[in-house]
Amino acid sequence: MNWTFMFLLIITACSNNDNLLNEDDEDNATLPTPDKPYAIVDTGVTDFYSDVALISKPSTSNAFYGQDASYAGNQPSYTNNNNGTITDNVTGLIWEQNMEEKITFEEAFLKAENSTLGGYTDWRVPTIKELYSLILFTGKVKGEVAIEFFINTNYFDQPLGNTSIGEREIDAQTWSSTEYVSTTMNSDATVFGVNFVDGRIKGYPKYHPRTKAANTMYFRMVRGNTNYGKNNFIDNGDGTISDLATGLMWQKSDDGTSRDWEESLTYAEGLTLRNKTDWRLPNAKELQSIVDYSRSPKTTNSPAIDPLFDCTEISDPEGNTGHYPFYWTGTSHLDGANPYSSGVYIAFGEGQGEMNGTLMDVHGAGCQRSDPKSGNINDYPQFFGPQGDVRYVYNYVRCVRTIQQ
Structure with a gap:
């Protein structure tokens, strides 16, 4: 990884737009560094909850202290590059802004291989850890009905499932490149994906269990910081x-x-x-x-x-x-x-x-x-x-x- 080159790309991207952030100071953005390339973006949660209700902020001696909102990590921070791409200023990952129609797992790889979005040719299908870096738990869902998305829609589009053809609103899963090393359901080959409508990671069958036709899901390309998601x-x-x-x-x-x-x-x-x-x-x-x-x-x-x-x-x-x-x-x-x-x-x-x-x-x-x-x-x-x-x-x-x- 050429870290100097990666940082120059990020800096260039930031200088070519209005540097919009996700309701946070730019001072709170933390770029990945060569010794910490896997910077984890905070969930965005600022509210406090008991086991059944929204509550005021608990003190250290009270019940429910220590939950997500008690600790602020690397706050979400994004830059719109005005070329169909979004830079995550915390992870150094650069994302496709808009997803198109649902495609198969194989089609996702072909699209990334042939893409020249933003003038770049090194696009890839994100791993499940890369994809999950975009999730925010400020989202809200009620069963099959979307209320607030689990991704920042000021920067990223997020389609719903097509209810006109019998899909549920939450049928809006996004492919990752991470295939499950085992199988799910009835020995189905499985790929992990993130659902930014209902806030979950699940393994999804690569092929329809009855028809054996290739399943289709949404897909968002990524580039940059190839060390993201690798533990040390x-x-x-x-x-x-x-x-x-x-x-x-x-x-x-x-x-x-x-x-x-x-x-x-x-x-x-x-x-x-x-x-x-x-x-x-x-x-x-x-x-x-x-x-x-x-x-x-x-x-x-x-x-x-x-x-x-x-x-x-x-x-x-x-x-x-x-x-x-x-x-x-x-x-x-x-x-x-x-x-x-x-x-x-x-x-x-x-x-x-x-x-x-x-x-x-x-x-x-x-x-x-x-x-x-x-x-x-x-x-x-x-x-x-x-x-x-x-x-x-x-x-x-x-x-x-x-x-x-």
């Missing part, structure tokens, strides 16, 4: 792992205890490890940054995370061993009749669901979904939605802290 883990030998690419330090092992969302926040805020007390529950984008999409329980006999980390092994709802927990984040997912009652989690094991009476991996290891924040532990697991998503509610915790300079 160091085992510190003291129960912690540093990711030098992101500047984050992680708890090496979960403590083997499942908790609801409030309990997880309390645990993270009270953790002392490596003589540090500034541990916290990661936000959704921080936790997704340590998913290893080259792994899955069925193909590598491991969770989707670097083997430097330890994950508690659990049994699935049918008592089958060899499964791994969902892990809470401090990010709320505004969905449903009560939009404040769900919290985002990342599945490092299979994203299971029960369909037609059969328990299966429906979304893939590395998916991002949400669970109710609270409930009676004896009532779970349950199954919810058209894919019968498993709900545990009492999920696991892996804490994070920011490495101080």
Whole structure:
């Protein structure tokens, strides 16, 4: 990577327009550097929630302190290059501004290979980590109905599903280049995508399960910062792992205890490890940054995370061993009749669901979904939605802290 060249491109892009930012000072924008090429963009969340309601900002001694809005990371910052492209000033990635009609997975690669958008020829299909860098959890959805998108629409267009042909509004998934190393549903070849209408990562079948025709989804090209999404883990030998690419330090092992969302926040805020007390529950984008999409329980006999980390092994709802927990984040997912009652989690094991009476991996290891924040532990697991998503509610915790300079 020629970092000097990359920065010149960013600087040039910024100088050719009005330098509009995402409601933030330009001083808050943090460019990636050669020693931290994987700068994670904040989720944009500034509101505070209990397990059921919007609340005022809690103090450090109150319940629900330590959630997403308690900590401000690299605030979203974009530049419109006025040539059909948008620069993310935090990641150094340059994006196609407008998506066209839905296309197949193969067509997405052909389009990128042949594109000269903005005068550049090095466009590519984004990885799932690159694509997820654009998500903002200021979005809101109610079941199948879009209310506010999970992407900044001042800079990016975001089509809905075509309801005139029977699609739902939320049928607006965007392809990534990341293929699932295992399969979902009925042994379907699967590709991960982000849904910026309903705020989730899922694995989507590459081909229609009945007709075997190639599925179509939306697609947004990217270029620049080819080191984005590549971790640089160091085992510190003291129960912690540093990711030098992101500047984050992680708890090496979960403590083997499942908790609801409030309990997880309390645990993270009270953790002392490596003589540090500034541990916290990661936000959704921080936790997704340590998913290893080259792994899955069925193909590598491991969770989707670097083997430097330890994950508690659990049994699935049918008592089958060899499964791994969902892990809470401090990010709320505004969905449903009560939009404040769900919290985002990342599945490092299979994203299971029960369909037609059969328990299966429906979304893939590395998916991002949400669970109710609270409930009676004896009532779970349950199954919810058209894919019968498993709900545990009492999920696991892996804490994070920011490495101080």
